[in-house]
Amino acid sequence: MIHLHPIEKFLIIGLGNPGYLYKRNRHNLGFMVLDQISKKYLFSFSKKKLGFISQFIYNNKLLFFLKPSTYMNRSGLAVKYWMIKEKIILENILIVSDDIYLNFGNLRLRGKGGNGGHNGLKNIEKEIGTSCYARLRFGIKPNHFDRNNQRIDSYVLENWKNEEIDYLFTKLDIGIKIILSFVTNGLQKTMNMFNCHP
Structure with a gap:
């Protein structure tokens, strides 16, 4: 009798805010990375409970890509729901987010x-009860950023500038390589x- 090993599952979450209004915001970096993967590997997202989700098999691993539809402040609800629903272990979860304290383009x-x-x-940590999960942070800090005087919330919700876009997309491709390496080679x-x- 042949015993087939169950396929290993991963949950890759890109953080952002749903809707056209936020599509080009710096804060939607996580969504942008997942959208770029979907273009490269020709899969699409479907609206499901608490998010937009897609499945993709890569190197004999089953990857679930999730863009929460809960808005940023409640992202943890979607992460927790899909972790439990698909029985995905904590070690196989990766969160992709922007980071205002990392220089633009650094990962x-x-x-x-x-x-x-x-x-x-913050909300993911609250909902799943731990900060011990893998995260890929993508730097969006401008060259001249004063954390005491510049409003972080207004900056992250601004759209990308045209002169930033080309450089941004080269870095998105590196982000894809990191995600797929995480799945294949481990953290x-x-x-x-x-x-x-x-």
Whole structure:
């Protein structure tokens, strides 16, 4: 008798706000990364409970891509729901978000950490009860940013400037490589491969 091993599942969550109004916002970086993957690998998202979701098989792994429809401040509701529904273990979850304290275009993969004041990460931590989950942070900090005087909330909800777009999309492609390496090679090896690069 042949025993088939169950396929390993991963949940990749891109953080953002749903709707056309927010589509080009800096805060929607997580959505943009997942949209770029879907264009590259020709799959589409469907509206499901608490989010837009797609399934994709890569290297014999079943990947669920999730864009929460709950708005940023309640992202954890969607993450928790799909984790439980698809029985995906914590080690196989990756959150993709913007980071106002990382220089524009820098990417950092971590296995745990603080939320850095990011409301999406705060809510995820609250809903799943831990900060020990993998997160890919994508820097959006401008060259001249004064955290004491510049309003973070207004900056992250601004649209990308035209002169930023080309550079942004080259970095989105690196983000895709990191995500697929995380799935194939695991967290530690992927951190060693990519975190040394600006």
